Amino acid sequence: MKSAGGRLLAGLELDRKAPQPLHRQLYAQLRTQILTGALPSGTRLPSTRTLVSELGISRITVVSAFEQLTAEGFLRSRAGDGTYVDTLWSEAIPQQPMPRPPLSERGAATSSRGTDLFSEAPHSWAPSETESFVASQVASSAFPAATWKRLLARHAGRTDPTLIGYSDPHGHRALREAIADYVNDVRGLGCTADQVIVTSGAQQAFNVLAVLLLDVGDSVIVEDPGHISGRLAFQSLGCPVRGVPVDEEGAVPPEMLGEPGPGYDDGGSPARLACLTPARQHPLGIAMSPARRAEWIAWAQRNGAWIVEDDCDSELRYRGKLLPTLFGLDLSRHVITVGSFSKVLAPSIRLGYCVLPEDLVEPFASASSVIGRPPAMVLQAALADFLTEGHLHAHLRRTRRLYSARQDALLQAIDEQLGHRIDAAPVDSGLHVIGWLREDANDIAVARGLAAGGVYTYPLGEYRVTRQLPPALLIGFAGTAEEHMPYAVGRMAAAWDRWERAKAGS
Template sequence: MAGRSGSVLLWVSVDRSSAVPLHRQLYEGLRGAILGGRLSPGARLPSTRELAAGLGVSRNTATSAYVQLLAEGYLEGRVGSGTYVARSLPDDLLRARPGPGREAAGAGAERALSRRGGLLAATPTTTARDAGAPRAFRPGVPALDRFPFELWRQLASRFWRRPPPGLLGYGDPAGYAPLRAEISAYLRAARAVRCSPEQVIVVSGSQQALDLAARVLLDPGDAAWVEDPGYMGARAALLGAGARLVPVPVDGEGLDVAAGARLGPDARLVHVTPSHQYPLGATMSLARRLELLGWANRTGAWVLEDDYDSEYRYAGRPLEALQGLDAEGRVIYVGTFSKVLFPSLRLGYLVLPPDLVDAFAAARELSDRHPPGPDQGVLARFIAEGHFERHLRRTRKLYAERQEALVEAARRHLAGRLEVPPAEAGMHLVGRLPEGTDDREASRRAAALGVEAPPVSAFASGACRTPGLVLGYAAFGRDEIEEGVKRLRAALDGPG
C-alpha cells in the first residue's frame, strides 16, 4: 500500500496558497498523470485514506477527487479490490500532445469546408474589422455620444418591472407584433412605404435581411445585379447564396438600368441603394426608378431596396421610397436601426410583398428563431412614445453641422490633395483624389496615422474609375474632425 501511495505522490501535489480548491487540485493532478501516461491503464491507486494521509489533506478531499474521476471514466472501482486507472482509455488520450498550432488548424479547417463554406470564409463584408472605439473617419457609425442612454435605461427598467410574458419565451419569428406595428406606421408616414404590420419582419440588422432575401429568392447560379461600386455586405450575402454577380455601373442618377439590362438580362434580383447610393452618394432619379420597376415587372426579377440611412437628408424631407412606387409587388424593402440608434442593438426590418411573408418568416426561424424579445419591447416603447422621431430630428441637425465642419476643414487643409464636396444626404462624404492616385495606398498611409478612410476602389468589382476615400462624419465632434483632417493631410503628403 505504501508503495502505491508513494508512487502516486510522485505525480500529485497540492498548494494550500492557491485559490484553486484542494479537491480540484487533486483531481487535476491525477487526471494529468493518467493522460500523460505516468499512471498506466490498470494501475491500482491507494485508498482515499492512504492518499489523504500522504498529502496531508482530509479524506473528504481525496474522496471528492476520486468520485469525479470515476464519474468521468478515468478510474474504475472493483468491489472488494480497490480503485484502478481505467483500462478502456483510448491510446491517443494517454499520449496527450499539445494542440495544433494556428497554421495546422487553419489548414485542417480549410480542407473540411464545403465549397460554399470556403466562399463565405473568403468573402469580405467590410473594408476592415470595425473593432474598438471608432476613429475619424470610420463610416456607418452614428453619434454614440448623443444617444439618450439614460432614457433608454429608464425604458428598459420599466420593461423589466413588468415584462410581457410573450417576450420571455420563444417568440414569433417575424418579430414582436407591437414593434412591427410601430415600424409600419413610421415607414408609411416618413418614407411613403405601402405596408401593413403583417408585411414587416424584424431581423438582426440589415445584413441578416440581405442574407435571408438571397437564400429565399435565389438558386445557386442565378444572376444578381449589384451596384459598382457598391455595398460589400450585399455582395457577400449574394455570393453566400451561390449567386452569379453582375456588377452594374452607377452615375449621377444612380444605378444604370440600361447597362444592367445589357450585362445581366436574366438577373433574378437587383440590390440597390436608391435614396443614397453607397458609397458614392447619388440619389436615383425618378426616371431611373420607374425604368428599374418596369424592367423588374417585365422580367419577374426582385428588387432589394436597401434604405440604410435615408432618414438623414438635409435639404427638404427624406425622399419617398422606391417601394412606394411599386404597384406589382416586386420590391423588398430593407431598413435598419443600426445607423440611427447604435449598431450593437442588431435590429432591422424587411417589408415584404404579402405572398412572401410566410416563406421569409420560416427562413428567419431556421436562422436564429427570432430577435431578442426584450430589445424589441424596449424599442417598441422608444418609438411609440415619440423618442425615436425626436432623436432623428436632433441627430439630423447635428449631422448637418458635422458635415459642414468636415467640408470646411478639408477646404482649409486638403486643398489640392483631396476634394471633399458636400452632400444633401447621408452620414459620410466621398473625398476625390487626383486622377491616377492609388486610393488603397492612400488609405493605408492614413490608417498608419490613426485615420480610418476606406478607399472607394475597395467597393468596386474591378478597376476604379474615380479614386477616393470614404469619410464618415456622424460619430465625430468638431475637434475630432479637425484633428483627423490634419492627420489625413500628413498621410496624403506621404514620406518627407
C-alpha cells in the same frame, strides 16, 4: 497489470491557495493524465490511503475525485482489488491527435471579410476620440441616452411571458406596428404591420433573405461599388455576385449593359436577385432617378427576379425630396425592403426590419428563427415606445441639423487644409462625403497610411466588385463635433504628410 505509484504521485501538484477546491484539482489532473495517455488504460491507481498520506489531503477529497472520475467513465473500481483506469477514454482517443479539418471554403471566404483594413480600424480606434471619420459612425454624444434608459427600465422590470419567454419570431407586435407607421409616414411604403418583421439589423435580414430566396450558385446582382457586408452575406452562401456600374442616375440595369453581362450567369440565365440602394447609393450617395426605378422594377418582373431594396439611411436627408421606395412602386410584389436603426439611432442596438410581400412573411419568420432568434424583447419594447412616443422623429430632427452643420464644417476644413489632395462635394443625405483624390493616388494605400497615423477613413477601392474606380476616400462627418472639425482635419493633414515623408524616405 501496471502500477502508477510514484509516476502518478510525481505528476500531481495540488495548490492549497488556489481558488479551486482540492478535490476538483485532483479530479482535473487525473483526468488530464488519462486523456493524454500518461496514465494508460488498465493502470492501477495507488490506494486511497497512499494518496491521503503522500499528498497530505483528506480521504473525502480523494473519494470525491475518484467518484466523479468513475461516474464519467475514466476510472473503474473492482471490489476488493482497487481502482483502475478504464479503457473507455484512454483507448477510444488516439494518443497523437490528427490535425483538425480546415475552415470550409464558405467559412474562409466569410470570415476573411475580403479586406484587412476594416478589421484594423475598430481595434485601434479609440471611441473616446471624437475625430473619427469612419463612414457609418453616428454622433455618440447626440444619442438620447436619458430617454433610452427610461424606456429600457420601463420594460426591464417586466416579468410577463411576452418579455420573459421566447418571443414571437415576427418581432414584438407593438414594434411591428410602430415600424409600419414610421415607414409609411417617412418612406411611403404602403405596408401593413403584418408585412414587417423585426431583425437584428439589416445584416440579419440579408442573411435570412439569402437563405430563403437563393440556392448555392444562383447569381446576385450588386452595385459596383456597393455595400460590402450585404454583398458578403450573399457570397458566403455560395452565390456569385455580379457588379453593375453606377452612373449619375444610380445602378445601371443589366439590360442596358447587354448580354452576356452582369445580369446573367455563365449559363446565360438571368440573375435571381438584385440588391440595390435606390434612395442613396452606397457608397457614392446618388439618388436613383425615377426612370431607373421603373427600369429595375420592369427588369425584376420580366425576369422573375427579386429586388432587395436596402433603405438603411434615407431618413438622414439634409436637402431635397425623398423619392418613393421601389417597394411602394412595385405592385407585382418582387421587392423586399430592408431598413435599420443603425444610422438613425445607433448600430449597437442591433435592430432593423424587413418589409415583405404578404406571401413571404411566414417563410421569412420561420427561416429567421432558424438562423437566429429575434432580437432581445426588452430592446424591441423600448424601441416601440421610442417610436410611438415621437422620440425618433425628434432625434431625427436634431441629428439632421447636427450632421448638416458637421458636414459643412468638414467640407470647409478640407477646402482650407487639404484642398490640394481632396476634392469633396456636399451630399444631400447620409453620414459621409466622397473625397476624390488625385488621379495617380492609390486610395487603399492612403487609407492605410492615415490609419497608421490614427486617422480612419474607408477607401472607395474596398467597395469595388470588379470595376476600376477613380481613387477616393469615404470621409464620415457625423462622428466629429463641428467646432472640433478643423483640428480633426488638421490631424488628417498631418498624418498624410507624415506618411508621404515616410514613403519618400523609404
